[in-house]
Amino acid sequence: MSGPTESPIRRFPLDHAPGLEPLPELAELRRHAPVVRVSLPGGAPAWLVTRYADVRQVLAGPCFSRALASRGKSPGSPRATALPDSILATDPPDHSRLRRLIAPALTARRAEAMRRDVARTVRTLLGALDRRPAPVDLVTHFTRPLPLTVICDLLGTDRMDADRLDVWDDTLRSRTAVNAEVTAAVEDMATYLKGLISAKRAHPADDMLSLLIAARDADDDRLSEGELVSFCVVLLLGGYGTTANRLAGMVHLLLARPERYALLRDEPARVPAAVEELLRYAQAAMGANLRVATEEVTLSGVTIGAGEAVVALMASANHDEDTFPRPDLLDLTREAPAHLSFGHGVHFCAGAQLARVQLQEALTGLTRHFPRLRAAGPAEWKDDRLSRAPRVLPVRW
DSSP: OBSSOSSOOEESSOOOOSSSSOOHHHHHHHHHOSEEEEEOTTSOEEEEEOSHHHHHHHHHOTTEEHHHHHHTOSTTOOOOSOOTTOGGGOOTTHHHHHHHHHGGGGOHHHHHHTHHHHHHHHHHHHHHHHTSOSSEEHIIIIITHHHHHHHHHHHTOOGGGHHHHHHHHHHHHOSSOOHHHHHHHHHHHHHHHHHHHHHHHHSOOSSHHHHHHHHHHHOTTTSOHHHHHHHHHHIIIIIIIIHHHHHHHHHHHHHHSHHHHHHHHHOGGGHHHHHHHHHHHOOOBOSOOEEEESSOEEETTEEEOTTOEEEEOHHHHTTOTTTSSSTTSOOTTSOOOOOOTTOOGGGSOTTHHHHHHHHHHHHHHHHHHOTTOEESSOOEEOSOSSBOOEEEOEEEO
16 A cells, blocks of 8 residues: 555545535645545545546446445445445445346436426425415425425325435434434334335336336345335435435525526526536535445555545546536536536446436426525525535525
8 A cells, every 4th residue: 555645634524614616625635635545434544536537437446346335344444324235235246136127117218207297396396485475495395395206206105204204314314313313214214115015016006116026026036125125215315315405506506696597597408408517516425435445456646455445536526627627617508517426337326317307307497487586595504524405595586
């Protein structure tokens, strides 16, 4: 092992002020120490990787294991937060098998088929919002309910259960929740999902969960009950929580500079590309993507030893000066940049297209329904170093 230092010199995740703007410290690291030792929560050491090319290599390279990181099987390695049967906790060939089974439920065609229903939900939420006296918190009444409703419909669960799913998501994402609270939330979710699976098995419907159950029941060796439950949990956390955070952050960035919002209002055809630029620009997710090297490998001149933990920071890669011209400029006219916000390689987000549909329809509907939307005060931010997102976003129109 060689490099600029042999001991952890920074705590990760990095501290940051409220907001989604680029962190100057990451720019310094990309220039001068693109692969640097850090200390993870709990004190475990890891290598932080910040350049675009290196991050892509970690995410896609066969010598970087998600399974070892997720299950803590490497001596001295930290353990990532993942359920033991989760698709997030596997490497090929197990991951390939799971990915193949869930793929029919999350195809781009299926996501596009949901676009009309997503647009209808957007209109319903905005219509209800319009009847409220301003100012209104957009997070409470729009950016969280939209993806939560979509996930309920996708799973085929009753929308009346949305509040329970919301509470579980908050607990699992909380930086301050104690282990007992997280364990209880996971157990409650698993019990709920097992009941839902039983009901869907008895009465299949045209929803994703019914498709996954059919895949499991076609051959008991293909998809275990635990894998089925774990994937539903992943879908809730990624498909709902992450999308809700990203949508709130996007609206905040648009309202921070009124000309940005006006551009999408006046030129709605720009929304799809603008969504990609907003995903690239917003330094929102500051954690996750932990891997363990299975062999010695060199990144940007630094040798990482077998068994050492690596954090591939996509939020930094998306601002790499060698990949994106003027990366710290939020340019909504930029042609759909090849960002890494949905990951890369075998763990590329399976629900990326559905997330895009929701974000596109949300911004299109918002700018159309509220052409004069503006901030009604400063946003309140989540007290969480792992994700940067507005907790409250007051608006008026």
